[in-house]
Amino acid sequence: MEQVKSRITTTHAEGADCQVLILACPSIAAATQPGQFVHVRVSESADPLLRRPISVMLADRQAGHIRLLVRKVGRGTEALARLPAGATVDLLGPLGNGFPFPSAETSGDILLVAGGVGVAPLVFLADTLQTHRARFRVCGLLGGASDEHLPVWTELAGRCEEFHVSTEDGSAGEQGLVTELLGEHLAQDGTAVVYTCGPRPMMAAVAQMCAEARVPCWASLEQWMGCGVGACLGCVVPAAGGDDFLRVCKDGPVFAAEQLAWEALGQ
Ligand SMILES: Cc1cc2nc3c(=O)[nH]c(=O)nc-3n(C[C@H](O)[C@H](O)[C@H](O)COP(=O)(O)OP(=O)(O)OC[C@H]3O[C@@H](n4cnc5c(N)ncnc54)[C@H](O)[C@@H]3O)c2cc1C
Ligand code: FES
Structure with a gap:
């Protein structure tokens, strides 16, 4: 640092x-x-x-x-x-820790599920994954309220082998939520891992859908921060299964979905 x-x-x-x-x-x-x-x-x-x-x-x-x-x-x-x-x-x-890379044995689809400005870290991930394309395909799913709320979508689309958009008002792509696109992909049974970043309700839904489909899911959290380096505890979120807390700035911002108590995270 x-x-x-x-x-x-x-x-x-x-x-x-x-x-x-x-x-x-x-x-x-x-x-x-x-x-x-x-x-x-x-x-x-x-x-x-x-x-x-x-x-x-x-x-x-x-x-x-x-x-x-x-x-x-x-x-x-x-x-x-x-x-x-x-x-x-x-x-x-x-x-912060960054996204863990898929292992060399990973095969199947890597899904990047973004909501709004949450697209930013997934563009960087897609860019880096381009150099590791031998065994898997990268598929980007981006959702927003309208076509005005799909920032830098071409940056993600251009780095994915497959790319789909959804908007709540139907002004671009499929009308609906990005989680509906995710549901269609998970139903096809070829998904190796999901990476997600966006609004918390969206990520909570993504985490639950991945748990039900038994697909590993990594989520990048946003949180109010003070120091940014693990010292002030201003950014803690509740961990799954007990009394523990995790610092988003130091332990995250990327967490395995099952590390977090999503129901206690709020909006
Ligand atoms: C690891 C990490 C990465 C981020 N990456 C990006 C990014 O790439 N691009 C980007 O635009 N933003 C990103 N954010 C969010 C960004 O940090 C906040 O939007 C910003 O700090 C808000 O500051 P502000 O002074 O503009 O708003 P404030 O005046 O502090 O707040 C404005 C409104 O936003 C809400 N808010 C503020 N901070 C947050 C937060 N962290 N989570 C949820 N709601 C909040 C407040 O409740 C208030 O309603 C990231 C956050 C984290 C923790
Ligand atoms: S912002 Fe200070 S510990 Fe995370």
Whole structure:
């Protein structure tokens, strides 16, 4: 993990409420694995004080760049999305554990199930899986409220052998929830493993469907964070089966679905 000052080389709006930023930070680009995140100080001033965690969507090791997808939901993400090219931000990273890779024996379909901005870490995973294609196929499933809420969908589609979209209003792809697409794939019986990132209710449903189908499932959680490095316990979530807690920043953000007490996680 490093703390670096990083220059924004490019920034552009994406869909209804997102921004894509490219940042120059060779050391973080070289070290980051899919599923890891950077903790971003969004302002030079003390307001907002806390850093904001953002997944690395892609790392270009040769160019020394990382790419972030930021959905504007509040003060921190609005401030980050407003920064112009040339501005400098303070980054801490890479943080978190990242997605475990499928073993060399894995055969069948690898499903990437994304909701909205949860697509970001799965783009990086799909990109990295492209170099390991011998035994499995990568299939991407992306859901959103409407066609305006499917950020960077081409980035995921272009890295998958099969790709499907669902929208709640039917403005793109199948009308309905992404979990309906998942149900169709699980019924075909060729799924080796599922990786998911998106809203918690979506991931809770994905986890349950995978448990019923006896398919391993890895979920990347979002949570409010303080330190981002495991020290403050500001990000804990309840573990399955008892009184234990897990730190999303250090033990995660990626968890095996059965590690978590989904019913106690809330929205
Ligand atoms: C490991 C990790 C990776 C993430 N990756 C991305 C990413 O790639 N792109 C992206 O846009 N966002 C990502 N997030 C979420 C992002 O960190 C939050 O949206 C951001 O911190 C909100 O800050 P804010 O100041 O804009 O909003 P605030 O003003 O703090 O909050 C605005 C609203 O969002 C809600 N909220 C804030 N933080 C969270 C949260 N963590 N979970 C659920 N609801 C929240 C608040 O309750 C409030 O309703 C990630 C979070 C984690 C933990
Ligand atoms: S944010 Fe401090 S322990 Fe996770």
